[in-house]
Amino acid sequence: MTRPAKKIPQPSWIRFFKTPKGYVLVALIVLSIIAGIFSPGPQEWLLIFTASATALITEAVIALALHRSVTLSTSALITALIISDVLSVVTPLYLVMLTTVIALGSKHLLKRGRKPFFNPAAFGLLCSLLLFHTPQSWWAALSLLPPYSVLILLIAGIVVAVRVKKYVQVLAFLGTYFSLLLIMALFHVGLPSDTPGDALRVPFVNSALFMAFFMVTDPPTTPSSIRNQIPFSVIVASIAVAIFAVFGGLAYLFIGLLVGNSWTTWMARKKPHVPASQPKQALLP
Structure with a gap:
């Protein structure tokens, strides 16, 4: 009788790319590469390198300050990719760095236990927009490519939404968002300079889809239960x-998300708080 062959364990990096966070990172990289290939210059790659390097250095400094081991922070890389994917290529590099530092600083300073109050990328981008008027193009949302390229964004986003189990949340957000804009357009509600019709066209529609798939789905700052996902998205x-x-203007998506993050934190206020240094077993009777 032959013995069953032993299953060879997969390398840790392969196991990581099969996790929800791994899918998000791969999707962002793929979108950035596609958008970068068809760009006229190397500015997009410089944005990505600057934000990513700043994120890793910032996380390393914070780890050393807290007497923790320095590791490769994939969460910081995801935040850096989102920031570099949203900012315009004409943004000065020092503002890219500052935006990244603000985003990661909010993750470590504004938190409850291990979970941040706000989506770090949205917080950093909103602060940068309000304080320094940083331009945005959402170029990795394929807003600068032909309109049919939005299908690539949809495919990547749907894979992420299903993998992180936030597809109900995404559908509720997009359904509410586009329905309200359509009602505004039908009844001629809105500003003459920023009409609802503008929000339903490229590049604004690309920004809404990118927000829905890669920021509204952020597990640490959004509800985990479907019961709360729908009101959160609404x-x-x-x-x-x-x-x-x-x-x-350009801040409306970020403000909406941060208000939703605040609602998530408020809804979680009655749950037992576990300090970062305290094991969860301590709460058991």
Whole structure:
């Protein structure tokens, strides 16, 4: 009788890329590569390198300051990729670095236990926009490519939404967002300079899809239960559309998401708080 062959364990890096975080990282890299290949110059790659290097150095400094071991932070890389994918190529590199530092600083300073209050990338991008008026192009959302390229964004986003189990959240956000914009367009509600029709066209529609798939789905700052995912998405979309209707501009998606993050934190206030240094078993009777 022959013995069954032993299963060879997979390398850790292969196991990582099969996790939800791995899927998000791969999807962002693929979109960045596709958008970068068809760009006229190397500025996109410089954005990615600057934000990624800043993120890894910042995380290393924070780890040393907290007397922790320095490791490759994939969460920081995801935050850096989102920031570099959103900012315009004309953004000065020092502002790219500063935006990344603000984003990661918010993750470590504004948190409850191990979970941050706000999506780090959204927080950093909003602060950078309000304080330094940094331009945005959402170039990795394929906004600068022909309109049919949005299919690539949809495929990558759907894979991520299913893998992180946030597809209900994404559908609720997109359904609410586009429905409200359509109602505004039908009843001619909004600003003359930033009309609902503008938000339904490229590049604004690309930014909404990118936000839905890669920022609204952030597990640490969004609800885990489907019961809370739907109201969360409705809040995010409604606030974003309301801000767009009243003020226009580029901050409406970030503000909507951060308000939703605040609602998630408020809803979790009754759950037992586990300090970062305290094992979960301590809460058991």
